[in-house]
Amino acid sequence: MSETKRRSGQRKVGVVIGVPGAKTVKVEVESLVQHPMYKRYVRRSRRFLAHDEQERCRPGDKVEIVESRPLSARKRWRVRQIIARGEESARAAGEAGGNGR
Template sequence: MKKRGMKRQLTGTIVSNKMDKTVVVQVERLVKHRLYQKYIRRRAKFAAHDEANVCQVGDKVMITESRPLSKTKRWRVSQILEKAV
């Protein structure tokens, strides 16, 4: 039996939960500009599977890479870190 590699985990904020069992998570990272050495915010959006439909817009969540679940979903919500107020 082969050992599987570590799954990627990212932390982000939910920006949409209008779909059934799916949320859109925006992940933000800081990248240093090569010439000017200033930090730039880079954002990426990921569709993630939310089995129980418990996530709300504004929640901070951790998502984990998984097998393809649909055309756009390749991530699962692994845990809710902080609920929105």
Template sequence: MGRKKEFIGTVVSNKMDKTVVVMVETLVKHPLYGKFTKRRKKFMAHDEGNTCKMGDKVLIEETRPLSKRKRWRVKEILERAKVLEVEPSEEGGE
């Protein structure tokens, strides 16, 4: 049995129940000119515990078909999204 494919990507949507959309960026070299271009692809991945938040960096792995468009599963969360804390500004500015 072969190895399962794995990708590292960023969660761009977590609005569904137990499903996240993961954006994976890869660098592809042009066959003639040699320039590298970014290719982006979105994968729908299964998130059993609804633990992923938007902006998280995750590792997804290939799995059996779980629904019409879901063939990937979140294996682990590599890095949590950085949340910026905004301090309330003083009221009556002048």
């Protein structure tokens, strides 16, 4: 029983909408929810603060975040991977020579 098994938490995919501080990104996750009375699908979105250890995320990037232990008062998620670079981040990287942060 000396082996520690890391439990897997929730995973979500969203778009980085801001970089409010060092090693922190704000990610917006959209989902479709069926309205209980009208049975029509409605788009809902939530925003999460996520930990970005290498500070590689830029606004517009599509990222996968995973649930983790509380890292601050509002941060409970970590950036697992960058799925796709956004247009804003590609443009900023070209203008600043690769470091558009």
